[in-house]
Amino acid sequence: MAEFDYRGGMLHAEDVSLADIAAAVGTPFYCYSSAALTRRFAAFTDAFGGQDAMVCYSVKANSNLAVIRTLAGLGSGADVVSEGELRRALAAGIPPEKIVFSGVGKTRDELAYAIAQGIYRINVESEPELDAIGYLAGGRTVEIGIRVNPDVDAKTHEKISTGRAENKFGIDIGRAREIFAKARAIPGIRPVSVAVHIGSQLTDLAPMRTAFTNVADLVRELRADDNTIDSIDLGGGLGIRYDGENPPSAEAYANMVLEATGNLGCRLIFEPGRSLVGNSGILVTRVIYEKFGLSHRFVIVDAAMNDLIRPALYEAYHRIVPVAQPEPGVESSPADIVGPICETGDTFARGRDLPPLAQDGLLAFMSAGAYGAVMSSTYNTRLLIPEVLVNGDSFAIVRRRPSYDELLKLDSLADWQQSV
Numbered sequence: 001m002a003e004f005d006y007r008g009g010m011l012h013a014e015d016v017s018l019a020d021i022a023a024a025v026g027t028p029f030y031c032y033s034s035a036a037l038t039r040r041f042a043a044f045t046d047a048f049g050g051q052d053a054m055v056c057y058s059v060k061a062n063s064n065l066a067v068i069r070t071l072a073g074l075g076s077g078a079d080v081v082s083e084g085e086l087r088r089a090l091a092a093g094i095p096p097e098k099i100v101f102s103g104v105g106k107t108r109d110e111l112a113y114a115i116a117q118g119i120y121r122i123n124v125e126s127e128p129e130l131d132a133i134g135y136l137a138g139g140r141t142v143e144i145g146i147r148v149n150p151d152v153d154a155k156t157h158e159k160i161s162t163g164r165a166e167n168k169f170g171i172d173i174g175r176a177r178e179i180f181a182k183a184r185a186i187p188g189i190r191p192v193s194v195a196v197h198i199g200s201q202l203t204d205l206a207p208m209r210t211a212f213t214n215v216a217d218l219v220r221e222l223r224a225d226d227n228t229i230d231s232i233d234l235g236g237g238l239g240i241r242y243d244g245e246n247p248p249s250a251e252a253y254a255n256m257v258l259e260a261t262g263n264l265g266c267r268l269i270f271e272p273g274r275s276l277v278g279n280s281g282i283l284v285t286r287v288i289y290e291k292f293g294l295s296h297r298f299v300i301v302d303a304a305m306n307d308l309i310r311p312a313l314y315e316a317y318h319r320i321v322p323v324a325q326p327e328p329g330v331e332s333s334p335a336d337i338v339g340p341i342c343e344t345g346d347t348f349a350r351g352r353d354l355p356p357l358a359q360d361g362l363l364a365f366m367s368a369g370a371y372g373a374v375m376s377s378t379y380n381t382r383l384l385i386p387e388v389l390v391n392g393d394s395f396a397i398v399r400r401r402p403s404y405d406e407l408l409k410l411d412s413l414a415d416w417q418q419s420v
């Protein structure tokens with residue numbers, strides 16, 4: 001089942017034509033499918049049917065309130081990495097007891113806020129963070145996990161690889177027993193969980209299997225040391241298909257998890273992000289001009305690297321298709337799809353076969369639901385673009401396009417400049 005598919009020659013999101021949305025909200029815009037979110041969340045949870053599994057959607061992948069609310073309505077918890085994300089998760093209706101807080105640099109203010117909200121778990125990534133929580137606990141008992149760094153190569157893009165010893169994340173797994181002992185000795189802290197996350201867009205189960213097996217071994221050792229471990233948090237990381245990848249299914253992932261962790265008899269916490277939202281969203285953009293250089297055909301679109309930075313940042317691939325399906329027999333030719341920003345890095349794709357495109361024609365960048373809108377900026381004083389959620393034959397703007405006035409009002413002049 002494809003939630004983004006051609007019907008009557010037009011690309012649709014569920015039952016809504018993307019051309020109709022473009023006419024109503026302007027371009028560029030992100031569009032998410034409720035049905036796709038629901039189907040992917042169900043596939044993940046069904047794969048762990050019968051287990052004590054807690055799915056905490058990783059809000060960083062797409063933190064739109066309406067997206068979080070959709071997943072909250074399906075029973076999801078949230079994995080957050082900042083006070084802002086924690087506030088979003090709460091505002092979207094995720095109860096504190098379903099929220100885990102990850103991150104290598106949580107500030108004391110953020111920790112204090114999280115403790116005051118009574119969230120489920122704080123996953124601690126350093127000894128000073130333990131001390132900070134102990135100081136902030138203020139008579140409460142804060143249940144924490146310790147995020148370990150298993151020194152496993154996730155075999156993904158180096159910028160989203162997080163489980164090697166040289167990466168900043170977690171505490172060296174070889175020191176975990178010592179750190180648990182230290183945590184237990186701090187009044188106000190109860191270490192009850194081991195957390196791990198080795199990277200994102202993993203299409204090979206082997207590195208995760210190694211990391212999870214090591215975590216399971218560690219849990220047995222920690223229990224032998226008299227620690228009460230009630231859960232393991234296995235992070236996110238499951239990859240998706242952008243192009244030719246063949247990512248493991250939710251079932252294959254679940255089978256691997258259950259084999260690797262065996263009968264620990266504890267809760268399994270998951271923090272999937274990309275695998276829930278990546279292919280549940282697209283970005284729709286409009287052709288401003290086509291131009292033919294000496295050697296290249298350039299398609300200049302109204303989206304830019306500030307709206308979707310993945311190609312510039314990670315050399316990421318997004319399939320790019322015309323919203324109006326080309327007539328059969330129309331010849332395609334290779335084109336570079338570029339944005340209007342004054343940087344050569346503002347290139348979405350090179351040498352893609354595309355049919356002749358009308359000025360103002362619409363293109364869709366597929367698989368843009370994860371790490372898309374959340375990583376956007378206003379570089380070149382471009383406005384953040386709208387986000388739209390589709391549900392059956394309805395759609396709603398779930399983040400509107402701000403006005404230039406709103407953007408400019410965030411700046412102010414220094415008082416000595418006022419009279420100039």
Ligand SMILES: Cc1ncc(COP(=O)(O)O)c(C=O)c1O
Pocket residue numbers: 058061079102103162197199200201235236237238271272273274275370
């Ligand atoms: C701690 C943690 N959990 C979960 C995720 C979500 O990962 P993904 O979107 O690959 O599922 C990340 C992202 O890198 C993360 O750092």
